[in-house]
Amino acid sequence: MPFTKTRSAIIKAITSCVPPKQFDNMKDATEFNIEEVKKVVRMAGVEQRYMANDSICSSDLCLAAAKDVMSSLGWKNDTIDLLIFVTQSQDYFLPSNACLIHRDLNLPASCAAFDVGLGCSGYPYGVWLASMILQSPGFKRALLLHGETPTRFSSNTDRAVALLFGDAGSATAIEANESDNEGDEWVFSVHTDGTGYSDLIIRGGGFRDRFPNDRKSCFVHMNGANIFNFTIKSVPKLVDDTLEGAGLTRDEIDYFILHQSNRFIMSHLAKKIGIPSEKLPLTITKFGSAGGPSVPLTVVNGGLKRPTDKPLKLLMLGYGVGLSWGSALVDLSPEAVLSHLVLNTIN
Amino acid sequence: MTEAEALEWIAELFEESSDAIQADTPRDDVPAWDSLGVLSLIAALDQRCGIVLSGEEIEKMTRIDDILEVLRVNKKLE
Numbered sequence: 001m002p003f004t005k006t007r008s009a010i011i012k013a014i015t016s017c018v019p020p021k022q023f024d025n026m027k028d029a030t031e032f033n034i035e036e037v038k039k040v041v042r043m044a045g046v047e048q049r050y051m052a053n054d055s056i057c058s059s060d061l062c063l064a065a066a067k068d069v070m071s072s073l074g075w076k077n078d079t080i081d082l083l084i085f086v087t088q089s090q091d092y093f094l095p096s097n098a099c100l101i102h103r104d105l106n107l108p109a110s111c112a113a114f115d116v117g118l119g120c121s122g123y124p125y126g127v128w129l130a131s132m133i134l135q136s137p138g139f140k141r142a143l144l145l146h147g148e149t150p151t152r153f154s155s156n157t158d159r160a161v162a163l164l165f166g167d168a169g170s171a172t173a174i175e176a177n178e179s180d181n182e183g184d185e186w187v188f189s190v191h192t193d194g195t196g197y198s199d200l201i202i203r204g205g206g207f208r209d210r211f212p213n214d215r216k217s218c219f220v221h222m223n224g225a226n227i228f229n230f231t232i233k234s235v236p237k238l239v240d241d242t243l244e245g246a247g248l249t250r251d252e253i254d255y256f257i258l259h260q261s262n263r264f265i266m267s268h269l270a271k272k273i274g275i276p277s278e279k280l281p282l283t284i285t286k287f288g289s290a291g292g293p294s295v296p297l298t299v300v301n302g303g304l305k306r307p308t309d310k311p312l313k314l315l316m317l318g319y320g321v322g323l324s325w326g327s328a329l330v331d332l333s334p335e336a337v338l339s340h341l342v343l344n345t346i347n
Numbered sequence: 348m349t350e351a352e353a354l355e356w357i358a359e360l361f362e363e364s365s366d367a368i369q370a371d372t373p374r375d376d377v378p379a380w381d382s383l384g385v386l387s388l389i390a391a392l393d394q395r396c397g398i399v400l401s402g403e404e405i406e407k408m409t410r411i412d413d414i415l416e417v418l419r420v421n422k423k424l425e
Contacts, residue, residue: 039383040383043383043386043387159382160382199402223402224382224385224386225382225385225386225389225402225405225406226401226402226403227402228386228389228390228402229389229399229400229401229402229405232389232390232393232399233399262386264386264387264390265386268390268393268394271394272393272394
C-alpha cells in the first residue's frame, strides 16, 4: 500500500532531552588522527554530540521529557490512556520500557503501555500507531516516547559509526481530535525490507547468540554503502507516495523533517527529492545522529519558523535499521509547546 | 561522456590529479576511495548518471576500470 490515512490527532507538546556530557569530535575524538576526524566531520556534518554515560538509559531521557510535557500541559497522570515507547536500546529484555515509565509516572492501570522495536523509522511509525489508537473509543491522551542511546552500542574505534552517533530521548503528547471537522487527516506511508536486516545489526547478546565469545559482536555493525543505496532508492518514492496520498505538492509542505543520518546523505536526498535548504532543518551538526529520535529532536531544535495563525505542515521521514522506512505528514499547531532539556543527573 | 572525461571526473571525485587516475589504477592506490569515498561514488553515479548500484556491486570494485565498466554497461560512455 503506497499510503494510508488516519483522522488527524493533535500534537500538544514535544520535548526532547539529551544527556549532559557534550562531546566535541574535533577536540575529544582521540582514537583517530585529526585528519581522519576532519574528513568525517566535513562529510557527515557531526561537530558535536551528547553522550550517555554507562548509567544513563533511553528510559531516563524519555522520562525527563515525559515529565516536562505533562507539566507544561497540566496533564494529570490519571488522564493518560496510552503510552508507546519506541526504542531499540531498552533497559531490559523484559519488562518493556513502557512499563518502567508507567511506574515512574504513576500512571493508572487503565493505561495501555507497550514498546515498539523500531529504530531510525520509529517516529513516523509511532505517530501512526498513536493516531490510530486515539481513534478508538475511550482513548483520549497518548504519550509517545522515543529514545535511543546508540553511543552505548557502538564501538569507539569503529570508524563507520564512532564519530556519528549521539544519544537523545523525546516525549510527544498527542490528544484525540474530538472536533467535528471531518476533513482533517494525517497521511502515512510505512514500509519494510527484511532482506537488508544485516546492514545495521547488533549480532551478539540477543537469544541467537546469548553470551558471545567476541564482545565486539555486542556493538553495532553498519554497512554504510548498503544503507545509503537503500535510502537513495526508497526515500524519494516515500515522499512521492505520501504527497500523493495527501493531494499536496512539495511547495505546500512547510518543513521536511529527515532522520538525521549523515549530512552528506541528507543533502543528496534533498537534491534528489527537490527540497530547498530552507525547508530542511539540520540538527546533526550539534547532536550527531541520534537514530529515530533525531526526528522529534529536529522538530524541536531545527529552528522552525512558526506562524501564529496557522499550523505547519510537517513531512517527517524515518529510514534505516530493519530495513524499515516510514513517513508521517502531520500538522503542528501554533499552540503546540516545543521544548528541549539537558538531563539533570543530580536529582 | 568520453572515457577521458570519465577519468577526469573520477579524479575530481577522489581529489586526485588526473594523471594519477587511469583505467588500471587499483583502488588501493586511491586513498580517498575508502568507506567515505564509496558514499561519494554512490552519490556521484546517482546524481550525474542516474545509476543506483547495490552495495555489493560497489564493494566488488577493485580498480578504476570497474567504475568505467559500470558507465559502459549503463551506456553512459561514448
